[in-house]
Amino acid sequence: MTASWLLDGLVAALVLGAAAWTLAAPTAVAAVVGFLGFGLLLTLAWLRLGAAEVAMAEAAIGVAATGVILLLAVVRLRGGAETVSAAMPGRGMVAAAGLLAGAVGLALALAVLALPDPAPGLAAEALARRGEAGLGNPVAAVLTGYRGLDRLLESVALVLAVLAVWSMAPDRRWGGIPGPRFPRQEDGPLALLARLLPPVGIVVGTYIAWVGSEAPGGTVQGGAILAAMWGLAWVAGIVQPPAIASRPVRLALVAGPAAFLLAGLAGMALAEGFLAWPPAFARPLILLVEAAMTLSVAAALALLVAGPPERAA
Amino acid sequence: MSGTTPGGWLLVFTLALPAGGMLAAFALGGRAAERIALAALGLGVLLAGAVAARVQAAGAPLAYLVGGRAPPLGIRLQADGIAAAMLLTASVVLLAVALFGRAAHATPPGVAEARAPFAFWTFLLALSAALAAALLGAxxxxxxxxxxxxxxxxxxxxxxxxxxxxxxxxxxxxxxxxxxxxxxxxxxxxxxxxxxxxxxxxxxxxxxxxxxxxxxxxxxxxxxxxxxxxxxxxxxxxxxxxxxxxxxxxxxxxxxxxxxxxxxxxxxxxxxPPAPAGAAAPLLAGLGAAAILVGSLVALRQERLKLLVAYSTVAQIGYLFLMLPLVLAGDAEAARRAWLGGVLQAASHAFAKAAMFLSAGLIAGAVGHDRVAALCGAGRAVPMAVIAFGLAGLSLVGIPPSGGFTAKWLLLTAAIGTGQWWWAAVILGGGLLTGGYVYRVLAGSLTVPPATAPQPEPQAPGPARVALALALVSVALGLLPFAAFGLVQIGRPGALAGAGP
Amino acid sequence: MSATLPYGVTAAALIALGLFGLVAQAAVLRKILACNLLGGGVFLLFGVVARRGATAADAVPQAIVITGLVVAFAATALAVALALRLHQITGAATIAGEPESGPRGE
Amino acid sequence: MSGPQALLVAAIGMPLLLLLACLHGAARRCMPGLLWIAPLPGLAAALLAADAPPLVMDAARLRLTLGLDAPSALLLGAASLLWSMAGAYAFRYFGRGPGAERFALWWLVTLSGSLGVFVAGDLASFYLAFAAASLAAFGLIVQDGTPRARRAGEVTLLLAVMGEICLLLAFALLAEAVEGPSLAIAEAVAALPGSPARGLAVGLLITGFGLKAGLVPLHVWLPLAHPAAPMPASSVLSGAIVKAGIIGLLRFLPADGTLADWGGVLAGLGLLTAFWGVACGIVQANPKTVLAYSTISQMGVTAAALGMGMALAEPGTAMAVAFYATHHVLAKGALFLAVGLAAATGGPRRLWLVLLPALLLALGFGGLPGTGGALAKAAVKPQLGAGLVGLLAALSAAGSTLLMLHFMRRLVALTAEDPQRRPAPGLLLPWLGMAAAALLLPWALHAGAGLGDPWQVPGQDPAGAFWPVLLGAALAAALARRDRWLGAVPEGDLLSLAGPARRLGAACGTAVGRAEAVLRAWPAAGLSLLVLILALFGLMATAAP
CATH class of the missing domain: 1.20.120 (Four Helix Bundle (Hemerythrin (Met), subunit A))
Incomplete structure (x- = not known):
């Protein structure tokens, strides 16, 4: 008991320390590195909270994908130091901000402690009814069976975000290739990693997406790992992002949400309603939709990392 | 908690149509995006009208259990009166903006897909889907x-x-x-x-x-x-x-x-719960009042037309918050009026402000700049846009018979009915300031240019017609029979279903 | 049950740190980082709420966090893209000040 | 809908219908020539629909009520006649062209509002009509596009909107006082004396309507707007639109003794206005400005009559006041047309067609026995006849004589130097028609209005009727030697005091703008957000058990 308390306390303190470092770090690169450490520690916290799916998602998205984006950004966002220091709020402002933010945090902590006991929640119900959709993993059952609308909207939002990032491109670059071009790494650790990891990663990612319906895993996590593998190969100069005008890219992006939406609408005719799975062939249908979703999540995350088109196709 | 109501499937289609349309437009791109957007937004108006009609006829909210699963584990879609009214408003404004955008964002046959048109049509659909989700979500x-x-x-x-x-x-x-x-x-x-x-x-x-x-x-x-x-x-x-x-x-x-x-x-x-809500409502309404006065005063002093209109939005948002202390005051009649007034303000402002921004764009395009002090000649170059701006202004100021007038009248009588007369003073003072900045634009636009001024280039009438239509809708809202206003009370806690204003 | 207290407090502290950073930092990148800290705190709070259940972790908040992470990532990507474009055109690394109208993008 | 009720709808509907027709280009081009038709249904309604049962639409909610009582019918008829004649005059005055078409549009909107106030039976439609008459008049005033017209229009608009605000608040208070959802004016007026906000509501009503009618100190827009507008527009502004304020006072302030205290206030205000108008008017050079001040003075007398009627609970006050105002509609409307004519007329042989009727009308305002004005003065004798008020009223009549003789001098000075100039018949005929109506109609309407046999009136108190006229004439002769006073008071007198207020307003605006810019900076807005969270939580917690 004491050991687990100590461990939790340690993880919590480290998380906070990393967060504070992220804010206080002297350089932007140091801050981003601090943030990556924060993300890894947070993954640990999620594991301690018994949320393996979330830990995986945090590691894949919160650390890996966000980390790549931030590191790419920090490299490109050079200069402008004078304007930044000119825009820094005064000492009084900072003190006031600290005081007020601290007060909000305090109120929040007290409110969390005041939450009712025993905790209301849907844990038991979700667990008991996870089988209804033919999914053994309760998180997957919630995501696919009960809160399917969230997931549908989220997948649409992802497509939307990709388009939003693309649409920031200059007019003449429309239809071109997103992101900076990386020189091909012939040797060095990056080249080695980029050659060794992706084959493994692709297998792992696919497995995690596949196994998600029964055990910890899922499309988001699996898709994120696939995207990370592609990103590694991209940064190492082995692959190039596809042109955004390419039809296959767009189809890959919309495959998941479109399949989900169509299956949902089919449910209106064949099952209990929109986003209900027809009991007769729920399992194959879910697998089909999940496969499409994995593809779309992977494509969307990778393209979000790559950014708006910057070169002609 | 009731299950799916008859007609609940309409809600699914209201959401799925623009979402699916957006995916299709994204995948197909180019000219197809424009066609899909126009078709989906047109159908969206029909769907929103059908939802409103069903809610009005049933006198009760429409609901749909997604996946057939009831809350707490499942998710519900629901259209009560306010959702139906705002959905209808949103769908009409979206369609109008789409028609307005055809001039600038058309993709002629055989031309390669360009960034701005593609993004415009796809985002329009995305916005429609997001609005439907935000209004229908429970x-x-x-x-x-x-x-x-x-x-x-x-x-x-x-x-x-x-x-x-x-x-x-x-x-x-x-x-x-x-x-x-x-x-x-x-x-x-x-x-x-x-x-x-x-x-x-x-x-x-x-x-x-x-x-x-x-x-x-x-x-x-x-x-x-x-x-x-x-x-x-x-x-x-x-x-x-x-x-x-x-x-x-x-x-x-x-x-x-x-x-x-x-x-x-x-x-x-x-x-x-009503008690804490009632205690904090005056703070929000106070901020709303500050928004009305400060926003209008700053709008009055703006030199740029579009900034003027934007500050007018800051001010008009404030009116929405005045309804909170009135709805929560515990007087059933005043609550009904304030509720209707607030929703009507939201709807009529949506139409009027959309008309105003569209016509401001046309005016700025016609005179080549958007300095308020030098709009002279706009009335001759784009008369329809100036009229649209003026009509929309009538609604914002709250001059009868516009929707804005009815909204402000309802809020005013609710404020007096609950003894909170200070909000009445804010409503009226805001109207005066609003009149001031609307007048500045109109007076400038209607000034006859000197005879030596170059003749304005003729503009295509389509976009101006759209702006005018939106402005007319915002005015016509005030002429709706009272029975139609019963819609927005449906599903409000504390309101009798189907009761009049 | 044991884990909820330290992580609940951590979540509250993360949220406070994130809010502070958003208000008090001037550089765009720092603001994005602060935003992510804030988001991390909010998600952690969901985790705490999920863990408070008596027997097993509640699956609903966990599902919510997974959805939320994806949306938050999309928002971060969008913010970074905006910041990069702004930097590309004007060289600015903050969002302070408002020019009347800047040069059109290349 | 019965026939008379249909006429009520047509009175408002006809101008709107013509307005709608203007969407079509061909109709718009011939609209200036059709203006004279637009008020005719109103005239018919005045003749045939008085005291018809009111028309109520949307019965459950009283959405729209139209009705016409006898005082309103009197005013509606006179106003319709003036609008029709002035419309015909306007066609000849402007001819055709884009300017005339624009004028016609504003004219029709104003017309529908101006006639609407006489027939509206519920708060909402009254307010709508009142707003249309007040706001659309702006378009008539700025027709010429000169900076002076623009300024006059702006002042008018500003004050009109402020008046609207007062009325809106007053109407909201009235609606609140009525049990149930009814918005009928009759019920609102009945509920007014017992309303908890009685004082505030009556004060707001007097402010709002007084502003329109030109009661001091809210009269400043009148001497700016009426001279700046083109002749036909000045004519309806001074003749008909000002009466929207009078009908408002008549409708909402019953002279049945329930508001006796406020009657005194209104009477005092009216008498002050009566003398103020004379005092400022006699130092003006522009004949149109003199007429505008005369309107102010006459509206002061009208308000004083109503106020005394309220204070004394005099039966028949509404009818008497309406009769007095009706004479003013006709005579003042006619005189403005005369100003336009005088400038276009030369040579003594034709000039007498303008000047002689004008002189008769002018002296009528002072109560010259035999004129319609004398009948009007006699009609309000029960209200204004006795004691100190009677003396003041007689003195104001002397003042009116003085003012109108001054007007005649300015009018003569205006006449064309070229003896060959002859006015177009299209201008001359409406003028002669209006002049005849102003001279004769009071005689025709006197008995019908329940005021008795008009032929008895001259004999009642010949000395009392004559001495103000003689006094006024004597003063006018004295004043004629002191022309150097002229121009000492700017048009819109009190308005020149508004400068500091404007500077204060500008300073406030600057300060607010600065404060807003500070709040708009990023850290400040972020801090506001945090403060807001804590404040909301704190406030909500105070109400928690």
Whole structure:
């Protein structure tokens, strides 16, 4: 008991320390590195909270994908130091901000402690009814069976975000290739990693997406790992992002949400309603939709990392 | 908690149509995107009309259990009176903006896909889907996802021109919106911890006035206020709305802000117990009053036409908040009036402001700049746009028979009925200031240019007709028979179903 | 049950840090980082809420967090893209000040 | 809908219908020539629909009520006649062209509002009509596009909107006082004396309507707007539109003794206005400005009559006041047309066609026995006849004589130097028609209005009727030697005091703008957000059990 308390306390303190470092770090690169450490520690916290799916998602998205984006950004966002220091709020402002933010945090902590006991929640119900959709993993059952609308909207939002990032491109670059071009790494650790990891990663990612319906895993996590593998190969100069005008890219992006939406609408005719799975062939249908979703999540995350088109196709 | 009602399937299609349309437009691109958008938005108006008619006929909200699963585990879609009314408003404004945008964003046959048209049509559909989700959602987290979609779509529409100033102001908007949604989500987490459900209907039945609930409400309110740009959280709105292309500004000012407002009402009128809501309502209304006065005064002094219109939005948003203390005052008759007044203000402002931004864009395009002091000759170059601006102005000022007048009249009588006369003073003072800035624009536009001035180039009448139609709708809202207004009371806690205003 | 207290407090502290950073930092990148800290705190709070259940972790908040992470990532990507474009055109690394109208993008 | 009720609808509907027709280009081009038709249904309604049962639409909610009582019918008829004649005059005055078409549009909107106030039976439609008459008049005033017209229009608009605001608040208070959802004016007026906000509501009503009618100190727009507008517009502004304020006072302030205290206030205000108008008017050079001040003075007398009627609970006050105002509609409307004619007329042989009727009308305002004005003065004798008030009223009549003789001098000075100039018949005929109506109609309407046999009136108190006229004439002769006074008071007298207020307003605006810019900076807005969270939580917690 004491050991687990100590461990939790340690993880919590480290998380906070990393967060504070992220804010206080002297350089932007140091801050981003601090943030990556924060993300890894947070993954640990999620594991301690018994949320393996979330830990995986945090590691894949919160650390890996966000980390790549931030590191790419920090490299490109050079200069402008004078304007930044000119825009820094005064000492009084900072003190006031600290005081007020601290007060909000305090109120929040007290409110969390005041939450009712025993905790209301849907844990038991979700667990008991996870089988209804033919999914053994309760998180997957919630995501696919009960809160399917969230997931549908989220997948649409992802497509939307990709388009939003693309649409920031200059007019003449429309239809071109997103992101900076990386020189091909012939040797060095990056080249080695980029050659060794992706084959493994692709297998792992696919497995995690596949196994998600029964055990910890899922499309988001699996898709994120696939995207990370592609990103590694991209940064190492082995692959190039596809042109955004390419039809296959767009189809890959919309495959998941479109399949989900169509299956949902089919449910209106064949099952209990929109986003209900027809009991007769729920399992194959879910697998089909999940496969499409994995593809779309992977494509969307990778393209979000790559950014708006910057070169002609 | 009732199950799926007859006609509930309409809600699914209201949401699925623009979402599917957006995916199709994205995949096919180019000219297909324009066609899909126009078709889907046109159908959207019909669907929204059907939803409103069903709600009105049934006298009760429409509901749909997604996947056939009831809350708390499942998610519910629901269209009550306010959702139906705002949905109809949104669909009409969206279609109008789409028609307006045809001139600037057409893709002729055989021409390669270009960035701005593709983004315009796809985002239009995305915005439509996000608005439908935000208005029809009954689950707090589902509404969060809808809000984020709304942010993405709105922000991208606003930087459609690709100017640095747009990127800067949209980045401000994004940061503020992200803080807002984080605060909103924080409140959601607390509410789930306290009640084990996120369904608004279930929360309404159980909410207590304990610390987690109140903090959750405070956080969600502040988050939504940041997204609505209520004074003094309005820093992002004027540059963002003024810098965006006219069609985008029309949607941002007219609709996006209103979706967050409906959510705010859900929290305040449905979830929050009446006593704490009543205690904090004067603060919000006070900020609303400050928004009205400060926004109008600053608008009165603006030198740029679009900034003037944007500050007018800051002011007009304030009116929405005046309804809160009146609805929560405990007087059934005043609550009914204030509720109707608030919703009518939201709807008529949506039409009027959309018309205003569209016509401001046309005026600026015709005279080649948007300095308010030098609009002379606009009345001759784009007379229809100037008339649209004037009619929309009538509605904003609150001159009969416009929708804005009826809205302000209802709020006014509710304020007097509950003895809160100071809000009445704000409503009237705001009307005077509004008249001032609308007059500045009209007087400038209607000044006859000297005979030596070059003849204005003839403009295509299509876009101006759209602006005029929107302005006429905002005026005609005040002429609707009272029976039609019963719609917005349906499903309001404390209101008798189907009761008149 | 044991884990909820330290992580609940951590979540509250993360949220406070994130809010502070958003208000008090001027550089765009720092603001984005602060935003992510804030989001991390909010998600952690969901985790705490999920863990408070008596027997097993509640699956609903966990599902919510997974959805939320994806949306938050999309928002971060959008913010970074905006910041990069702004920097590309004007060289600015903050969002302070408002020019009347900047040069059109290349 | 019965025939008379249909006429009520047509009175408002006809101008709107013509307005709608203007969407079509061909109709718009011939609209200036059709203006004279637009008020005719109103005239018919006045003749045939008085005291018909009111028309109520949307019965459950009283959405729209139209009705016409006898005083309103009197005013509606006179106003319709003036609008028709002035419309014919306007066609000849402007001819055709884009300017005339624009004028016609504003004219029709104003017309529908101006006639609407006489027939509206509920608060909403009365307010709508009142707003249309007040706001659309702006378009008539700025027709010439000169900076002076623009300024006059702006002042008018500003004050009109302020008047609207007062009325809106007053109407909201009235609606609140009525049990149930009814918005009928009759019920609102019945509920007014018992309303808890009685004082505020009556004060707001007097402010709002007084502003329109030109009661001091809210009269400043009148001497700016009426001279700046083109002749036909000045004519309806001074003749008909000002009466929107009078009908408002008549409708909402019953002279049945329930508001006796406020009657005294209104009477005092009216008498002050009566003398103020004379005092400022006699130092004006522009004949149109003199007429505008005369309107102010006459509206002061009208308000004083109503106020005394309220204070004394005098039966028949509404009818008497309406009769007095009706004479003013006709005579003042006619005189403005005369100003336009005088400038276009030369040579003594034709000039007498303008000057002689004008002199008769002018002296009528002072109560010269035999004129319609004398009948009007006699009609309000029960209200204004006795004691100190009677003396003041007689003195104001002397003042009116003085003012109108001054007007005649300015009018003569205006006449064309070229003896060959002859006015177009299209201008001359409406003028002669209006002049005849102003001289004769009071005689025709006197008995019908329940005021008795008009032929008895001259014999009642010949000395009392004559001495104000003689006094006024004597004063006019004295004043004629002191022309150097002229121009000492600027048009819109009190308005010149508004400068500091404007500077204060500008300073406030600057300060607010600065404060807003500070709040708009990023850290400040972020801090506001945090404060707001804590404040909301704190406020909500205060109400928690």
């Amino acid at each position: 689950d707090l987290f589902n509404l969060f996802v809808a809000l984020e979609m709304l942010t993405f779509a709105a922000l991208s529409l606003a930087c459609l021109d690709g100017r640095a100033s747009q990127f800067r102001s949209e980045l401000r908007y994004l940061f503020f919106a992200l803080i807002g949604s984080a605060l909103y989500l924080l409140g959601t987490a607390l509410l789930y911890g306290a009640y084990g459900t996120l369904d608004i209907g279930l929360l309404a039945a159980h909410a207590r006035a304990d610390a987690p609930t109140l903090l959750a409400a405070a956080l969600m309110t502040a988050g939504l206020l940041a997204r609505m740009a209520l004074f003094p959280l309005h820093l992002w709105l004027p540059p963002a709305h003024a810098g965006a292309p006219p069609a985008a500004s029309a949607l941002l000012s007219g609709l996006v802000v209103k979706a967050a407002f409906v959510l705010l009402l859900r929290v305040w009128v449905w979830v929050l």
